[in-house]
Each structure stands twice: as C-alpha cells, then as structure tokens.
Amino acid sequence: MAVTLKEVAERAGVSRSAVSRTFTDGASVSDKMRRKVEKAARELGYSPNALASSLTTGRTKLIGLVSNNFHNPIFLEVFDLFTRGLQERGLRPLLVNLTDETDPENSVRMLRQYSVDGVVVASSTLPPGFAKAFRDAGVPVVHSFGRYSSAPQVHVVGIDNVECGRMAAQALIARGYTHVAFMGGPEDATSTQDRFAGFKSEMVKHPDIQASHSFAEAYSFEAGRKEMLRLIDANPAQAYFCGDDVLSIGALSAIEDSKLRVPEDIGIIGLNDMEMARWENIGLTTIHQPIRQIVTSSIELMVAMLNEPDRYPEARIFPCSVVERGTLRPAP
Amino acid sequence: MAVTLKEVAERAGVSRSAVSRTFTDGASVSDKMRRKVEKAARELGYSPNALASSLTTGRTKLIGLVSNNFHNPIFLEVFDLFTRGLQERGLRPLLVNLTDETDPENSVRMLRQYSVDGVVVASSTLPPGFAKAFRDAGVPVVHSFGRYSSAPQVHVVGIDNVECGRMAAQALIARGYTHVAFMGGPEDATSTQDRFAGFKSEMVKHPDIQASHSFAEAYSFEAGRKEMLRLIDANPAQAYFCGDDVLSIGALSAIEDSKLRVPEDIGIIGLNDMEMARWENIGLTTIHQPIRQIVTSSIELMVAMLNEPDRYPEARIFPCSVVERGTLRPAP
DNA sequence: CGTCATTTTGCAACCGGTTGCAAAATGACG
DNA sequence: CGTCATTTTGCAACCGGTTGCAAAATGACG
Incomplete structure (x- = not known):
C-alpha cells in the first residue's frame, strides 16, 4: 500500500542508499542528488517508515x-x-x-x-x-x-511534597486557626505520605494547636466529598489541608451541602492549583504546583x-x- | 541490549523459525518444541519485538x-x-x-x-x-x-446532535419558559451547528416563545463564563441551552457572580453529562451522552x-x- | 515393519529501512 | 591536463522478525 524507498530509488534512477541518505539528516548527499530524490519522493507521495528505520538505528522516537x-x-x-x-x-x-x-x-x-x-x-x-x-x-x-x-x-x-505540607501548615497557623487537620489522599501514595510528614513536622512546633488527620480513598472528588461528610458528622476542624485540589473541591461540596460556610465555618487549602481552582465559582485557596x-x-x-x-x-x-x-x- | 529471536534459537538449539512460530498464535509447533523454546526464552528474558514483526505482517497494533x-x-x-x-x-x-x-x-x-x-x-x-x-x-x-x-x-x-438540540428546546418549552436562548460553542464546529439547528427547528414551532442565540469562543469554562457575563449585561433570557457541560459550568459561575440565582433567575441545561455535572456543588441539569x-x-x-x-x-x-x-x- | 497421509521443522527470501567500506566522481591546484 | 585530497555514491550486509515451500519427522493402519 505505502510507497517504499525502493520505488523512489527506481523512479529517481539512483540507489536505495541515496534515497535513505536524503531523508536522514547529517548524511552526505550532493545537491543534485537531493533534488532528484526529492522530486521522485514528492511525485510518489513517499514518507519514510519510521518503524523500519528504527530497526537499524535502534531509535523509535x-x-x-x-x-x-x-x-x-x-x-x-x-x-x-x-x-x-x-x-x-x-x-x-x-x-x-x-x-x-x-x-x-x-x-x-x-x-x-x-x-x-x-x-x-x-x-x-x-x-x-x-x-x-x-x-x-x-x-x-x-x-x-x-x-x-x-x-x-x-x-x-x-x-518537594514535604515542604508543601509544611507550607500548608504554616498558612493555616498564620491565619490563627487553633484546630486544623490534614485530609490526605490514599495513604499508600508517596505524595500523601510526604505531604503529611511536612504538615506534622510543622505542627509539632505548635503544641497549642490541635491537629488531626485522616485519609480519603483516592485523589478524586467523590473520595474528598465522602471523607469530608464523615468528618463533619464527627467533630470537624476549623480548617483542612486537603491532599490536592480535586479532593478539596469534593470537600467544599460536602461542606456546602451541610449548610456550613467556607471559610467562616471551615477553611480549605488545596494543592496543585489546577485550572479549575481558578474557576470563579470554586475560588480555591491552594498551593501552586508549577x-x-x-x-x-x-x-x-x-x-x-x-x-x-x-x-x-x-x-x-x-x-x-x-x-x-x-x-x-x-x-x- | 534486548534479547533477540536468534539468541533464543541458539540457546534452545532450534531454528529461528521455530522460535518465531512459538510466539505467533495459530502457527504449527509441537509441544516438545514449544516447551524447549519457552524455557530458553524465559531464561533469557526474551519478548518479541513488535515493531520488527510489523514489518512483515503489516500490522503494528x-x-x-x-x-x-x-x-x-x-x-x-x-x-x-x-x-x-x-x-x-x-x-x-x-x-x-x-x-x-x-x-x-x-x-x-x-x-x-x-x-x-x-x-x-x-x-x-x-x-x-x-x-x-x-x-x-x-x-x-x-x-x-x-x-x-x-x-x-x-x-x-x-x-444525533440535531436531535439533542431539539430535546433541549423541548425541555425548556415544557418548563414554561417564554424567553429562551442557545449559547453554543464555537460556531464552526459541526456539533455546535447541529445542536443549534435542532434547537431552532423546535423553536419555529413555538412562535410565542422568544428565542435567541449566541456563540462562545470555545468549549471551555472561560469561554462560557465570558459569554454569559456579556449576556447578563445585555438582556438575558430566562433559560439557556448551553453547547456543552463545561460551557454550562462557566455560565453558572457568571450567573452566581452576578448575584442571580439558578434556576430562579436563569435556567441552564447542558449537554454531555460529564462526571463533574454530577458533582453535588454543580448539580447540572443536562443531556446525557453515553x-x-x-x-x-x-x-x-x-x-x-x-x-x-x-x-x-x-x-x-x-x-x-x-x-x-x-x-x-x-x-x- | 512398510506405506502413506499428516504434522513439524528448517532454509532462504523477504519486510523497509541504514551504514561501513570501497570505488567513482568531483574539484583544487600546479 | 595530471595529480591528489575530498566528497559522493552504490554494494552488500545487517536490524529482528515472518512465511512459503520442501524435506524430515511422526503416526495411523494393514
């Protein structure tokens, strides 16, 4: 079906090597040869088979x-x-x-x-x-x-997820919250572990602030919502560092449904700064990940x-x- | 670097064809041969090069x-x-x-x-x-x-986007709105054109209902928000069929910012029923696309x-x- | 065990490219 | 124009597989 090197070579009346060389940059071809080959290639609609070439070059791209x-x-x-x-x-x-x-x-x-x-x-x-x-x-x-x-x-x-956890903690502390919490993503994800570690490391410096933590099942809206509904039902903190933005948005939805206000009743800080965090009906305070x-x-x-x-x-x-x-x- | 057919053949003491045949299903190989080859392949950590085989089979998958x-x-x-x-x-x-x-x-x-x-x-x-x-x-x-x-x-x-446009129009009519509009995606997209055509075709049957239309620049949150802000500033309809869900969510954001209520002041129906439409803090009425x-x-x-x-x-x-x-x- | 049909195997050519090497062509220079 | 260095070109082997064909092996049966 597709046009091959051989056909181009025949039409141009040159060797297969010559055709190959015109299509690999850095190879030695005279201007005259290049023109001949390119003409034939154009007429036939040839484009080199990247996979075939990968066999010898060892590169597939x-x-x-x-x-x-x-x-x-x-x-x-x-x-x-x-x-x-x-x-x-x-x-x-x-x-x-x-x-x-x-x-x-x-x-x-x-x-x-x-x-x-x-x-x-x-x-x-x-x-x-x-x-x-x-x-x-x-x-x-x-x-x-x-x-x-x-x-x-x-x-x-x-x-540096540890540093981000620390930053989130500092942001909460700076705002004068006295009961804060980490609502992480799945506990076995390294990102969750590190964010939590950073959060904790900052919190131990502030024994006057009550700090707790829990984990959602996934980095997803549903998981964030579910976990926040559970937390609200228990004894919610004043502000949460949520594992990431989508979890935060799930949490916001739960808070809204519970007729609580953000940030008056519960504050949220996320992580990622995805496009959606900027959406005006979400307006999530978050940590920007570049x-x-x-x-x-x-x-x-x-x-x-x-x-x-x-x-x-x-x-x-x-x-x-x-x-x-x-x-x-x-x-x- | 990678192990090849030839090495497996040598180790197993068989021909290259035999190795090839054990790895292509439908080919004729005796049980004894298969076992010998598989053993050698396992020992060497061989897995066939899909790209090389595609050269002769003409299939790359x-x-x-x-x-x-x-x-x-x-x-x-x-x-x-x-x-x-x-x-x-x-x-x-x-x-x-x-x-x-x-x-x-x-x-x-x-x-x-x-x-x-x-x-x-x-x-x-x-x-x-x-x-x-x-x-x-x-x-x-x-x-x-x-x-x-x-x-x-x-x-x-x-x-059938035309049919969807019609369904959206019917939904708006059934709810007794007297001034409705289509807020489409980019005008040159066939989906926009068809949804609009269906919407119009239903509206001409109801000359008593005021119908208008406009187009957003893209199927995106920002475009939907921008267009809805413009519409609110002019003379907004009572309800909009938005080109798709993400446009709808942009529109919702604009409405919220303008201190108008949904659905009391402005109604919205989208199209797609993406996961986000189900999110409880969005709760978008929309047309489900399977x-x-x-x-x-x-x-x-x-x-x-x-x-x-x-x-x-x-x-x-x-x-x-x-x-x-x-x-x-x-x-x- | 011999005969014959059937199954399995290996050889060699091929898929569409690339590349080292030697031969041919080009061009600089006296 | 001849010489020699440099550039360009083609040959042939190769990359890692597959496959048609013929030969070899297997096995059913008398």
Missing part, C-alpha cells in the same frame, strides 16, 4: 507516557503539555493507562515490545516500583510528579537521557507557593 | 488517538475509556494532540510514518477534513463524537475495520436523554 490518574482533572493539563512538548521535539507519546495494573513486569514487557526509547511516568500515586522496573529493564525513565529523595534511583521531576515547568523540564531531561543513557540520576525540584483565593479566612 | 480537546474535562474520561479499551484488545494508543494543527497533511504524514493500523478521531470540534484525509490515505478511521450524516464518508460513532457506549462501540468498529478495511461506512448513533438535576426549574 516512541516515548511511553505512563499514568494511572484518569480521574483527576489536573492530568488533562498534564497530558496536554506532555503530548505537545513531545511532539515538538519529534517524539511520539504511547499512552499507557495503568489504572488496573498491579504488576510492573507486564508494563515493562509491553513497553519493551514496542521498543520505546524512554518512559515518562506521570503520576504521584503509582508505586515507585514501576519506575524502578523500567530502569532495571534498561529503559531511560523520568518520574514526573514523583517522590523527591536525596538518593534518587531514577530521575525525578516534581515538587506543572508547566515540571512537564517542560521532564521532557528536557528525557531528551538529555536519550543522548546520554547513563546520566547520573538527579532530582529536579520546583518551588511551590500559596495562592490566595477564597477558601481560607484572612490572617488576623 | 498501533492506533492513532487523535484529539484537540485538552481543555474539556469530559475528554479525560474519553481518554481513560479509550486507552483501557484499546489495551484490553492488545492495541496501543499513540496519542496525537492536534490543538495547534491546521493542516491535515502533517498529521497524515506523521501517522503514516508510524504505520498506525488505524486512527480514532475523538473530537466534536476537529474539522471533518482531518478524518477524511486519514481515510484518503488508506488508513481505517473512526470518527468518535463526529457529525452524523445520512451519507457518511467515514465511520462515525456518536450522537460516552462509555460510544467509546466501546468505536473500538469495536475499529477492530472490525482492521479485519475488513473496505467495510461500508456506517454511522452509529446513540440516544441521549435529559437528566434532571438542579439548574432548570420544574415543569409547571
């Missing part, structure tokens, strides 16, 4: 984009940024949905079958075992939104690894900051 | 998943369903972001370079020229959420086309229905 967050709106932004960024660099994202996958080996096998040049793990909840399994299989890996560690085993690009920068940096790091596979692992951490909207009362 | 809707939360659900559905059938989605692309030829070239077996266009706003360009290039195409036409040129799976069924059917159709490329084009249309929540006043 395919990047596995692996995630398990298909119910958190921030990931639509993340996918948008990744796909555009990769495309701009001539790379192609193979999207892999790991929602129901528990065994890293399956994913490794699948990605190896497609000879991806690298894997971007875009998730804050996927067990670190996945990123490591890819690395162990010899595939360049960048774990975006992964856990920062002083001894990173794979490249990590993201934020996702655009994280994605750009992840892609740059991936490109660097493609050229230098044994690069020493690094962690790229981007600072976050509180963005003030309407769900936390002003400082006294 | 790669499906281009093409979209330009990365700012409409419903598409996160769509991507989730597509990736999982394709994966279950052993197909791999190559995600293509066409947000900034205007020339179908570029996309055709790119997808041909990667020898995708088929293309799913998942968009209600992408110009139909894209789907046609893929088809003309000889690639099986399914246009999900595309325009229904009595003479479809490519396979279409979706809803996206799960649409995606499943799109995938089934794609699989069918892979086996029978010259299949006669068909349109698969799924019925929609109004789901009652809180943004339209009850019928009198």
Whole structure:
C-alpha cells in the first residue's frame, strides 16, 4: 500500500542508499542528488517508515507516557503539555493507562515490545516500583510528579511534597486557626505520605494547636466529598489541608451541602492549583504546583537521557507557593 | 541490549523459525518444541519485538488517538475509556494532540510514518477534513463524537446532535419558559451547528416563545463564563441551552457572580453529562451522552475495520436523554 | 515393519529501512 | 591536463522478525 524507498530509488534512477541518505539528516548527499530524490519522493507521495528505520538505528522516537490518574482533572493539563512538548521535539507519546495494573513486569514487557526509547511516568500515586522496573529493564525513565529523595534511583521531576505540607501548615497557623487537620489522599501514595510528614513536622512546633488527620480513598472528588461528610458528622476542624485540589473541591461540596460556610465555618487549602481552582465559582485557596515547568523540564531531561543513557540520576525540584483565593479566612 | 529471536534459537538449539512460530498464535509447533523454546526464552528474558514483526505482517497494533480537546474535562474520561479499551484488545494508543494543527497533511504524514493500523478521531470540534484525509490515505478511521450524516464518508460513532438540540428546546418549552436562548460553542464546529439547528427547528414551532442565540469562543469554562457575563449585561433570557457541560459550568459561575440565582433567575441545561455535572456543588441539569457506549462501540468498529478495511461506512448513533438535576426549574 | 497421509521443522527470501567500506566522481591546484 | 585530497555514491550486509515451500519427522493402519 505505502510507497517504499525502493520505488523512489527506481523512479529517481539512483540507489536505495541515496534515497535513505536524503531523508536522514547529517548524511552526505550532493545537491543534485537531493533534488532528484526529492522530486521522485514528492511525485510518489513517499514518507519514510519510521518503524523500519528504527530497526537499524535502534531509535523509535516512541516515548511511553505512563499514568494511572484518569480521574483527576489536573492530568488533562498534564497530558496536554506532555503530548505537545513531545511532539515538538519529534517524539511520539504511547499512552499507557495503568489504572488496573498491579504488576510492573507486564508494563515493562509491553513497553519493551514496542521498543520505546524512554518512559515518562506521570503520576504521584503509582508505586515507585514501576519506575524502578523500567530502569532495571534498561529503559531511560523520568518520574514526573514523583517522590523527591536525596538518593534518587531514577530521575525525578516534581515538587518537594514535604515542604508543601509544611507550607500548608504554616498558612493555616498564620491565619490563627487553633484546630486544623490534614485530609490526605490514599495513604499508600508517596505524595500523601510526604505531604503529611511536612504538615506534622510543622505542627509539632505548635503544641497549642490541635491537629488531626485522616485519609480519603483516592485523589478524586467523590473520595474528598465522602471523607469530608464523615468528618463533619464527627467533630470537624476549623480548617483542612486537603491532599490536592480535586479532593478539596469534593470537600467544599460536602461542606456546602451541610449548610456550613467556607471559610467562616471551615477553611480549605488545596494543592496543585489546577485550572479549575481558578474557576470563579470554586475560588480555591491552594498551593501552586508549577506543572508547566515540571512537564517542560521532564521532557528536557528525557531528551538529555536519550543522548546520554547513563546520566547520573538527579532530582529536579520546583518551588511551590500559596495562592490566595477564597477558601481560607484572612490572617488576623 | 534486548534479547533477540536468534539468541533464543541458539540457546534452545532450534531454528529461528521455530522460535518465531512459538510466539505467533495459530502457527504449527509441537509441544516438545514449544516447551524447549519457552524455557530458553524465559531464561533469557526474551519478548518479541513488535515493531520488527510489523514489518512483515503489516500490522503494528498501533492506533492513532487523535484529539484537540485538552481543555474539556469530559475528554479525560474519553481518554481513560479509550486507552483501557484499546489495551484490553492488545492495541496501543499513540496519542496525537492536534490543538495547534491546521493542516491535515502533517498529521497524515506523521501517522503514516508510524504505520498506525488505524486512527480514532475523538473530537466534536476537529474539522471533518482531518478524518477524511486519514481515510484518503488508506488508513481505517473512526470518527468518535463526529457529525452524523445520512451519507457518511467515514465511520462515525456518536450522537444525533440535531436531535439533542431539539430535546433541549423541548425541555425548556415544557418548563414554561417564554424567553429562551442557545449559547453554543464555537460556531464552526459541526456539533455546535447541529445542536443549534435542532434547537431552532423546535423553536419555529413555538412562535410565542422568544428565542435567541449566541456563540462562545470555545468549549471551555472561560469561554462560557465570558459569554454569559456579556449576556447578563445585555438582556438575558430566562433559560439557556448551553453547547456543552463545561460551557454550562462557566455560565453558572457568571450567573452566581452576578448575584442571580439558578434556576430562579436563569435556567441552564447542558449537554454531555460529564462526571463533574454530577458533582453535588454543580448539580447540572443536562443531556446525557453515553460516552462509555460510544467509546466501546468505536473500538469495536475499529477492530472490525482492521479485519475488513473496505467495510461500508456506517454511522452509529446513540440516544441521549435529559437528566434532571438542579439548574432548570420544574415543569409547571 | 512398510506405506502413506499428516504434522513439524528448517532454509532462504523477504519486510523497509541504514551504514561501513570501497570505488567513482568531483574539484583544487600546479 | 595530471595529480591528489575530498566528497559522493552504490554494494552488500545487517536490524529482528515472518512465511512459503520442501524435506524430515511422526503416526495411523494393514
């Protein structure tokens, strides 16, 4: 069906190598040859088969984009940024949905079958075992939104979740709340653990402030709502640091339904600053995570690894900051 | 780096064909041979190179998943369903972001370079020229959420947008509104045109009801909000059929900010019934689009086309229905 | 055990490209 | 124009698989 190199070579009356060379940059071809080949290629509607060439070059320009967050709106932004960024660099994202996958080996096998040049793990909840399994299989890996560690085993690009937890705690303290709480995402996610650790570390410095915590089942609206309804039924705190924005919005919905006011009765601070947090009917006070920068940096790091596979692992951490909207009362 | 067929063959002491046959189902291999090969493969950690095999079989199992809707939360659900559905059938989605692309030829070239077996266009706003360009290039195409036409040129799976416009109009009429309006998405999207056509066709039957219309710039929160603020400033209708849910939510935000009440002052009915419409702090009355069924059917159709490329084009249309929540006043 | 049909196996060519090497062409210079 | 360095070109082997065909192996049956 498709036009091949051979046909172009025949039409142009040159060797197959010559055609191949005109389409690989950096190769030696005379202007005259190039013109002849390009003419024939144009007439035939030829475009080179990237997969066939990958067999000899060992490069497919395919990047596995692996995630398990298909119910958190921030990931639509993340996918948008990744796909555009990769495309701009001539790379192609193979999207892999790991929602129901528990065994890293399956994913490794699948990605190896497609000879991806690298894997971007875009998730804050996927067990670190996945990123490591890819690395162990010899595939360049960048774990975006992964856990920062002083001894990173794979490249990590993201934020310092511990520091964010601390910032959230400080924001609540600065506003004079005396009973605060952490309402986290799933307890087994490293992001949840780290945010909680930071939150706690700040709270122990303020024994006068009552602090408690609990966890929602997922980073989702429903989970946030359900957990907040439960908390309201018990003895709610004055203000909550919610694990992320979508959880916060679920919590806001629960508070509203319970005829309580935000921020008067209950204050909320989220994390991510996804587009929706800016929506005027939500107006969530939250911690801004610079996702655009994280994605750009992840892609740059991936490109660097493609050229230098044994690069020493690094962690790229981007600072976050509180963005003030309407769900936390002003400082006294 | 990776283990190849040849190494497995050597270790097992058999021919390369034998190894190949054990890994292609339907091929003739004795039990004894199979055991020998599988043992060697296991020991070496071999998994076949899908891309190399695609060279001779002509099948890559790669499906281009093409979209330009990365700012409409419903598409996160769509991507989730597509990736999982394709994966279950052993197909791999190559995600293509066409947000900034205007020339179908570029996309055709790119997808041909990667020898995708088929293309799913998942968009209600992408110009139909894209789907046609893929088809003309000889690639099986399914246009999900595309325009229904009595003479479809490519396979279409979706809803009857004209009928939906009619349903929305009927819903507004049934509630006794006397001044209603259509607030559409971008005017050049076929979905907008069709929804508007259906809305109008119903309205001409009711000359006593005042009907007007306008268009937002995109199917996005910001666009919906902006357009509704403009309308409120002019002479707003009693109720609006908004082009889709995200537009509706933008409109709701504008109404709220203007200290008007929903549904008392202004009623809203959307279209899609995305997860967010169900969120209790939104509670949008809307028209349910069965996206799960649409995606499943799109995938089934794609699989069918892979086996029978010259299949006669068909349109698969799924019925929609109004789901009652809180943004339209009850019928009198 | 021999005959014959059936199943299994290996050979060799092929899929659509790339690339090292040697030969051919080009061009600079006296 | 001849010489020699440099650039361009084609040949042939290769990347990691698949597959038609013929030969070899198996097994049913008398």
